Amino acid sequence: MKRLKTEIQIRFDTVADMSWHARSILAPFRQFATNIQILHINRPEERVLLEFAEESHVIILDWNMLALVSQGNFSGWKKRDGLLRFFFDAFEKTKDLPSYSGIESIRVLTWSVLSDHYAEVSSFREKYFSEAVPEGDEDAAIVVTGVWEENCTFELRFGPYQSKSDPERHNLYVFPKRNDPFAQLLDSLRGTLIRAEVSVKGESDVFKAVVDLLEKAETLTRRIK
Amino acid sequence: MNMSAILTESGIPKEERWRLTSYEDVAAQDPDTTLDENYFGHTARPMHVVRLMHEPRIATFQLKFSESTLVAETWEEYLNIDARVLEVGDDWVRMDCLLDRESKYFEERVFERLLVEGAGPLHEGKYVLIRIRQRKGKQVVTFHDGGKCVRKDAFEDYSMFKDLLDEELQKPL
Numbered sequence: 001m002k003r004l005k006t007e008i009q010i011r012f013d014t015v016a017d018m019s020w021h022a023r024s025i026l027a028p029f030r031q032f033a034t035n036i037q038i039l040h041i042n043r044p045e046e047r048v049l050l051e052f053a054e055e056s057h058v059i060i061l062d063w064n065m066l067a068l069v070s071q072g073n074f075s076g077w078k079k080r081d082g083l084l085r086f087f088f089d090a091f092e093k094t095k096d097l098p099s100y101s102g103i104e105s106i107r108v109l110t111w112s113v114l115s116d117h118y119a120e121v122s123s124f125r126e127k128y129f130s131e132a133v134p135e136g137d138e139d140a141a142i143v144v145t146g147v148w149e150e151n152c153t154f155e156l157r158f159g160p161y162q163s164k165s166d167p168e169r170h171n172l173y174v175f176p177k178r179n180d181p182f183a184q185l186l187d188s189l190r191g192t193l194i195r196a197e198v199s200v201k202g203e204s205d206v207f208k209a210v211v212d213l214l215e216k217a218e219t220l221t222r223r224i225k
Numbered sequence: 226m227n228m229s230a231i232l233t234e235s236g237i238p239k240e241e242r243w244r245l246t247s248y249e250d251v252a253a254q255d256p257d258t259t260l261d262e263n264y265f266g267h268t269a270r271p272m273h274v275v276r277l278m279h280e281p282r283i284a285t286f287q288l289k290f291s292e293s294t295l296v297a298e299t300w301e302e303y304l305n306i307d308a309r310v311l312e313v314g315d316d317w318v319r320m321d322c323l324l325d326r327e328s329k330y331f332e333e334r335v336f337e338r339l340l341v342e343g344a345g346p347l348h349e350g351k352y353v354l355i356r357i358r359q360r361k362g363k364q365v366v367t368f369h370d371g372g373k374c375v376r377k378d379a380f381e382d383y384s385m386f387k388d389l390l391d392e393e394l395q396k397p398l
Contacts, residue, residue, distance in 0.1 A: 027373070028373035028374040029374060031369060031370070031374075032356075032369070054299075054300065054358070055300070055303070056299065072299070073299065075301050075302070076300065076301060076302045076303040079303075079304065080326060080327065081304055081305045081306065081326060082302070082303045082304055082305070083303040085303075085305040086305075086374075089374065089376070
């Protein structure tokens with residue numbers, strides 16, 4: 001199983017004056033980042049992106065979301081002071097804003113490939129589809145949605161990985177370096193692409209909620225055999 | 226494209242600093258310059274020809290790598306430790322390290338001063354962020370100025386001593 005991308009989103013009620021605060025919230029972590037990007041400057045929807053190349057992730061803050069998007073292998077997230085330290089510190093600073101009014105939801109999304117597992121559409125159809133499913137184009141996927149527990153929902157999508165279209169379709173490139181080893185990996189992979197999404201409504205301990213959702217996403221992903 | 230690579234100033238007297246300049250740069254400064262006159266008789270392609278010029282100002286390197294040549298190291302474990310300097314010695318620094326933020330568990334650790342100086346000028350009370358990244362066979366520990374990113378509340382929490390403020394104890398014997 002190869003992890004291609006991970007997204008953690010903390011969605012909060014819109015902070016209308018975020019453009020006044022976003023840069024100062026992320027400023028303490030600028031010394032560790034390899035790049036900073038600011039979009040829609042001085043507009044209410046201003047978005048700040050901090051790129052951490054060594055950790056292969058980007059932290060994004062705008063007026064209704066704090067997100068972390070990671071490319072490739074994702075590890076070291078189980079400790080409070082580990083990989084996600086700056087992400088949670090940024091959230092603590094966001095919570096301190098007078099105009100912050102609470103979390104709407106927390107969402108975790110993961111994209112993984114199970115290598116050499118029904119890589120062809122025909123073999124995938126044969127394994128998972130009944131005869132009632134009409135023959136269609138060259139793509140195929142299954143979507144399973146459900147409720148994990150109270151306030152917690154999930155969606156699992158899986159289908160043959162298409163190296164030509166899936167990297168664009170799923171925005172798998174976090175860093176636009178088309179010639180690096182990750183791009184070569186995306187070109188050469190064969191197997192089943194599994195996208196797991198788990199979300200929970202309003203939580204008090206955000207760290208525990210994120211770790212729990214990441215574990216649930218892993219559990220879902222491993223269900224595909 | 227500016228291809229110049231400029232030599233650093235260390236150890237070289239100011240008047241003897243040199244700059245490596247591409248033909249394009251020279252031609253831009255002196256339109257009459259031609260390859261045959263100035264480049265040792267070579268008629269190489271302009272982009273590959275360099276010459277040394279006197280350059281009295283402070284020099285820096287200008288090199289542009291293509292993105293594909295830069296391979297970021299990947300790590301498996303990450304740890305960020307908040308710390309505060311307790312004592313600074315000649316070649317060592319003693320720090321109070323917050324090893325577990327939830328239980329507020331501290332340990333005193335001594336580090337080589339040279340390493341900790343990466344966090345800037347050292348003095349008692351200075352906050353330092355220690356970053357540890359590791360993977361199989363390799364561990365990297367870096368020290369950073371923690372003035373803006375260390376959570377100071379844990380270091381300044383004196384609630385465990387509140388019982389000592391008992392009025393009885395405050396009274397003179």
